[in-house]
Amino acid sequence: MAENGARKSRGETRRRIQEVALDLFAEQGYEKTSLREIAEVLQVTKPAIYYHFQSKEEILLSIFQNLGRPVADAIAWGEVQPRTLETKRELLRRYGAALDATVPLFRFMQENEATLRGLEVGREFKDQMTVIGGLLSDPGSSLAAQLQCMGALLTLHFGTFALPHFEGSDEEKREALLSIATEMVERAHGPQD
Amino acid sequence: MAENGARKSRGETRRRIQEVALDLFAEQGYEKTSLREIAEVLQVTKPAIYYHFQSKEEILLSIFQNLGRPVADAIAWGEVQPRTLETKRELLRRYGAALDATVPLFRFMQENEATLRGLEVGREFKDQMTVIGGLLSDPGSSLAAQLQCMGALLTLHFGTFALPHFEGSDEEKREALLSIATEMVERAHGPQD
Amino acid sequence: MAENGARKSRGETRRRIQEVALDLFAEQGYEKTSLREIAEVLQVTKPAIYYHFQSKEEILLSIFQNLGRPVADAIAWGEVQPRTLETKRELLRRYGAALDATVPLFRFMQENEATLRGLEVGREFKDQMTVIGGLLSDPGSSLAAQLQCMGALLTLHFGTFALPHFEGSDEEKREALLSIATEMVERAHGPQD
Amino acid sequence: MAENGARKSRGETRRRIQEVALDLFAEQGYEKTSLREIAEVLQVTKPAIYYHFQSKEEILLSIFQNLGRPVADAIAWGEVQPRTLETKRELLRRYGAALDATVPLFRFMQENEATLRGLEVGREFKDQMTVIGGLLSDPGSSLAAQLQCMGALLTLHFGTFALPHFEGSDEEKREALLSIATEMVERAHGPQD
DNA sequence: GATGAATGAGACTTCATTCAT
DNA sequence: TATGAATGAAGTCTCATTCAT
Numbered sequence: 093m094a095e096n097g098a099r100k101s102r103g104e105t106r107r108r109i110q111e112v113a114l115d116l117f118a119e120q121g122y123e124k125t126s127l128r129e130i131a132e133v134l135q136v137t138k139p140a141i142y143y144h145f146q147s148k149e150e151i152l153l154s155i156f157q158n159l160g161r162p163v164a165d166a167i168a169w170g171e172v173q174p175r176t177l178e179t180k181r182e183l184l185r186r187y188g189a190a191l192d193a194t195v196p197l198f199r200f201m202q203e204n205e206a207t208l209r210g211l212e213v214g215r216e217f218k219d220q221m222t223v224i225g226g227l228l229s230d231p232g233s234s235l236a237a238q239l240q241c242m243g244a245l246l247t248l249h250f251g252t253f254a255l256p257h258f259e260g261s262d263e264e265k266r267e268a269l270l271s272i273a274t275e276m277v278e279r280a281h282g283p284q285d
Numbered sequence: 286m287a288e289n290g291a292r293k294s295r296g297e298t299r300r301r302i303q304e305v306a307l308d309l310f311a312e313q314g315y316e317k318t319s320l321r322e323i324a325e326v327l328q329v330t331k332p333a334i335y336y337h338f339q340s341k342e343e344i345l346l347s348i349f350q351n352l353g354r355p356v357a358d359a360i361a362w363g364e365v366q367p368r369t370l371e372t373k374r375e376l377l378r379r380y381g382a383a384l385d386a387t388v389p390l391f392r393f394m395q396e397n398e399a400t401l402r403g404l405e406v407g408r409e410f411k412d413q414m415t416v417i418g419g420l421l422s423d424p425g426s427s428l429a430a431q432l433q434c435m436g437a438l439l440t441l442h443f444g445t446f447a448l449p450h451f452e453g454s455d456e457e458k459r460e461a462l463l464s465i466a467t468e469m470v471e472r473a474h475g476p477q478d
Numbered sequence: 479m480a481e482n483g484a485r486k487s488r489g490e491t492r493r494r495i496q497e498v499a500l501d502l503f504a505e506q507g508y509e510k511t512s513l514r515e516i517a518e519v520l521q522v523t524k525p526a527i528y529y530h531f532q533s534k535e536e537i538l539l540s541i542f543q544n545l546g547r548p549v550a551d552a553i554a555w556g557e558v559q560p561r562t563l564e565t566k567r568e569l570l571r572r573y574g575a576a577l578d579a580t581v582p583l584f585r586f587m588q589e590n591e592a593t594l595r596g597l598e599v600g601r602e603f604k605d606q607m608t609v610i611g612g613l614l615s616d617p618g619s620s621l622a623a624q625l626q627c628m629g630a631l632l633t634l635h636f637g638t639f640a641l642p643h644f645e646g647s648d649e650e651k652r653e654a655l656l657s658i659a660t661e662m663v664e665r666a667h668g669p670q671d
Numbered sequence: 672m673a674e675n676g677a678r679k680s681r682g683e684t685r686r687r688i689q690e691v692a693l694d695l696f697a698e699q700g701y702e703k704t705s706l707r708e709i710a711e712v713l714q715v716t717k718p719a720i721y722y723h724f725q726s727k728e729e730i731l732l733s734i735f736q737n738l739g740r741p742v743a744d745a746i747a748w749g750e751v752q753p754r755t756l757e758t759k760r761e762l763l764r765r766y767g768a769a770l771d772a773t774v775p776l777f778r779f780m781q782e783n784e785a786t787l788r789g790l791e792v793g794r795e796f797k798d799q800m801t802v803i804g805g806l807l808s809d810p811g812s813s814l815a816a817q818l819q820c821m822g823a824l825l826t827l828h829f830g831t832f833a834l835p836h837f838e839g840s841d842e843e844k845r846e847a848l849l850s851i852a853t854e855m856v857e858r859a860h861g862p863q864d
Numbered sequence: 865g866a867t868g869a870a871t872g873a874g875a876c877t878t879c880a881t882t883c884a885t
Numbered sequence: 886t887a888t889g890a891a892t893g894a895a896g897t898c899t900c901a902t903t904c905a906t
Contacts, residue, residue: 105869121399123316126896140870142898205396206314222450235453236461239444243465246443247436254435257415260428268429272436276469298886319879332882333887341880491890507785509702512875525878526891534876591782592700608836621839622847628833629826629851636825637818643801646814654815658822662855684865705900718903719866727901 106144108134110158113151118200122152122207149211156213159197162190167220170227177281180228181274184248187224188270191252199253221245228277237280244276299337301327303351306344311393315345315400342404349406352390355383360413363420370474373421374467377441380417381463384445392446414438421470430473437469492530494520496544499537504586508538508593535597542599545583548576553606556613563667566614567660570634573610574656577638585639607631614663623666630662685723687713689737692730697779701731701786728790735792738776741769746799749806756860759807760853763827766803767849770831778832800824807856816859823855 112133116125127148131138145151166186173179191198201208201217208214229241251269258265305326309318320341324331338344359379366372384391394401394410401407422434444462451458498519502511513534517524531537552572559565577584587594587603594600615627637655644651691712695704706727710717724730745765752758770777780787780796787793808820830848837844 117399119399120403121316121397123314124400124403127898128896136869137871138897139872139899143869148897200399202395203398203402204314206311206393207317209396210313210317235451235458236465238451239458239461240465242447243436243440243444243462243469246439246447250439250443251432251436254439258428258431265428265432268432269436272429272433276436320881321879330888331880332889335881336886504785506789507702507783509700510786510789513877514875522890523892524876525893528877529890586785588781589784589788590700592696592698592779593703595782596699596703621837621844622851624837625830625844625847626851629822629830629848629855632825632829632833633822636829637822640821640825644814644817651814651818654818655822658815658819662822706902707900716867717901718868721902722865 105134105136105140109141109144109151110155114155114159114196114200117152117155118196118203122200122204152211153213155197156217159194160217162193163187163220166190167223167227170224175227175230177278180277180281183224183227184244184270184273184277187245188248188252188266188273191249192266195252198249202250202253221249229280233280240276240280244273244280247276248273298327298329298333302334302337302344303348307348307352307389307393310345311389311396315393315397345404346406348390349410352387353410355386356380356413359383360416360420363417368420368423370471373470373474376417376420377437377463377466377470380438381441381445381459381466384442385459388445391442395443395446414442422473426473433469433473437466437473440469441466491520491522491526495527495530495537496541500541500545500582500586503538503541504582504589508586508590538597539599541583542603545580546603548579549573549606552576553609553613556610561613561616563664566663566667569610569613570630570656570659570663573631574634574638574652574659577635578652581638584635588636588639607635615666619666626662626666630659630666633662634659684713684715684719688720688723688730689734693734693738693775693779696731697775697782701779701783731790732792734776735796738773739796741772742766742799745769746802746806749803754806754809756857759856759860762803762806763823763849763852763856766824767827767831767845767852770828771845774831777828781829781832800828808859812859819855819859823852823859826855827852 109130113125113130116129116133119125127138127141131141134140141151145154166183166189169186170179170183173183201214205214205218208218225242225245228245229238248269251272252266255262255265255269260268302323306318306323309323309326312318320331320334324334327333334344338347359376359382362379363372363376366376394407398407398411401411418435418438421438422431441462444465445459448455448458448462453461495516499511499516502516502519505511513524513527517527520526527537531540552569552575555572556565556569559569587600591600591604594604611628611631614631615624634655637658638652641648641651641655646654688709692704692709695709695712698704706717706720710720713719720730724733745762745768748765749758749762752762780793784793784797787797804821804824807824808817827848830851831845834841834844834848839847
């Protein structure tokens with residue numbers, strides 16, 4: 093049908109479903125978003141969605157698999173490095189960057205924890221923060237040091253979502269946030285050197 | 286029914302509904318928790334719940350009104366104090382204490398942001414953190430200082446939920462967390478003295 | 479509501495659902511009968527059905543439990559009797575009577591075997607005929623004798639459903655059928671005496 | 672694609688569809704068997720099935736036309752014979768043989784009566800048994816004689832499906848079954864000679 | 865000879881809510 | 886103070902079928 097410029101090419105509809113779904117999931121929550129709604133936005137019928145995904149949950153899963161990459165990579169990198177201060181600095185840098193690139197996914201995750209708890213894919217992702225926390229602190233360090241590292245991570249992580257509330261260029265704000273987190277880790281790391 | 290020692294006194298059932306509801310809302314999310322479920326746990330029928338509350342949302346509302354007090358009080362206190370470093374220290378202390386007493390409610394809020402966004406009562410509460418953030422930092426301070434204060438708050442706030450993952454007595458952990466947050470605020474406050 | 483003569487009394491709707499469901503299941507098959515249809519006939523809404531039964535399958539189950547009794551009783555009786563010719567005669571008599579009283583259920587079963595195979599309750603019932611077959615023949619008897627007994631049972635069982643095609647009073651026809659079956663069993667039993 | 676030894680020849684796929692469809696229809700019932708399932712087993716797509724058949728029902732129809740032949744032939748033969756005892760004996764023999772060759776189809780028919788009732792092709796087939804019943808008994812005979820003939824037919828027909836439960840060679844069992852049915856017809860026929 | 869993509873209809877089921885008692 | 890019975894709306898999902906390629 094050459095006359096139809098909107099002719100769907102292979103894989104295009106699938107991608108559009110993921111896109112719209114993430115938007116709606118993030119905006120209204122996973123439970124409150126119905127497939128009817130997604131279909132309406134896309135101007136297709138519900139079964140069209142089922143042609144591309146086996147279930148509502150599978151849509152979510154595919155989104156995680158697509159967007160969750162950067163963070164997973166940062167963690168994978170961290171896990172094979174020596175646990176030096178420099179590694180920690182670099183890990184924060186990488187995690188922060190990954191976070192920036194995946195803000196919508198993480199915002200969705202934050203806001204739908206209760207739902208994700210029942211979905212496995214959510215549970216896997218939740219653990220990542222624990223893993224990073226572990227990479228930042230040192231096994232035998234004091235409670236204060238451990239909490240300080242966790243605080244650094246929390247600041248970087250949740251702070252990312254608060255950035256729009258502050259003035260300044262994105263670049264500027266991200267660097268400021270990263271340097272606060274880095275400083276906290278350095279202070280926690282220092283005494284052990 | 287004088288013979289029944291378990292006779293429900295006025296208001297008791299109401300309180301039990303709130304209790305069970307918060308538990309279930311926090312565990313499974315607000316949307317996924319049905320009134321049928323709440324009724325089942327309480328061993329009453331659904332209409333019995335409607336005798337005590339006008340709607341599902343009203344249950345949530347009443348929970349916020351009951352449990353949200355301590356935090357609101359801490360904020361109200363902060364708003365009428367002079368903005369000295371000592372005030373900030375005390376504010377963190379009070380906020381931390383209020384948080385401890387209200388962990389289930391806050392856990393629920395964190396995990397159901399998307400849902401709460403549509404419920405007004407949720408929106409009001411969300412703003413509180415912004416207000417406290419404002420009380421901790423100083424209007425004209427640098428971006429770094431502002432972010433540092435926000436980091437302190439984030440650390441205290443979200444750290445509270447992470448405490449169970451660490452070893453040590455509750456008392457000990459809470460103090461360590463508070464002192465990290467305090468230190469951050471002090472550093473942000475310092476240069477301006 | 480005294481003015482409403484059709485006011486539903488406890489359990490009445492439940493019974494009506496079973497009644498209508500069996501009718502429709504028998505007429506169109508279990509799969510092809512939708513809850514919407516049942517609800518329409520009853521002039522209630524679908525959720526009203528769900529108030530009385532947990533699922534479509536549970537409706538079927540309850541029908542079996544209600545109507546399956548007579549046959550189950552006949553079998554239970556047969557299982558504790560000495561295996562004499564007289565017992566066999568009486569067993570056919572009882573089975574035939576139970577069958578008469580439960581024609582709609584059995585018609586449904588015959589006509590929905592494939593569906594019932596997936597439903598457990600169906601499987602249990604299916605086995606009953608095997609059990610009766612066993613009670614009619616003798617363990618060590620010849621193949622011919624065993625098949626003859628099975629033929630008697632088949633004649634009695636399926637013949638019951640064919641009776642309306644013949645002329646004569648119900649009483650008359652049932653007795654004729656029973657005597658044919660009895661004669662077959664007697665011939666199979668005879669040689670061993 | 673000359674290189675592909677498994678190249679589908681004209682009509683081969685069609686036959687495979689019928690084969691798989693009958694298997695699944697017999698196993699799960701017509702309604703519960705979806706075209707998706709058939710397509711999956713065959714490793715083709717749904718539209719491929721529509722290339723060979725116009726509808727789901729047409730698949731069923733074609734199966735009946737292919738496999739129903741032997742029985743229809745037996746009946747056709749019977750209808751033009753003089754109604755002697757020998758004809759009846761031969762008719763049972765032919766019907767039994769036709770049945771053996773078509774067990775899967777008849778099993779499906781037995782187990783999906785309710786569904787077939789709505790499908791016309793099913794209704795036609797159902798009548799055959801009535802026709803044979805008519806050929807076996809004599810118009811003016813007694814009720815007992817008529818029922819006895821019907822019993823013979825039922826025994827032969829349904830007994831065929833029960834044969835696997837008994838021990839012995841297939842040949843042996845079939846002959847035993849046939850002789851039981853024949854004997855019944857003879858007894859019913861006898862008095863009139 | 866077959867496929868990718870999509871559709872309209874309808875299935876079972878659950879929910880928050882109501883009303884008479 | 887609570888219950889039995891019922892409802893309207895909506896949910897996820899599957900089905901038979903079609904059509905352009």
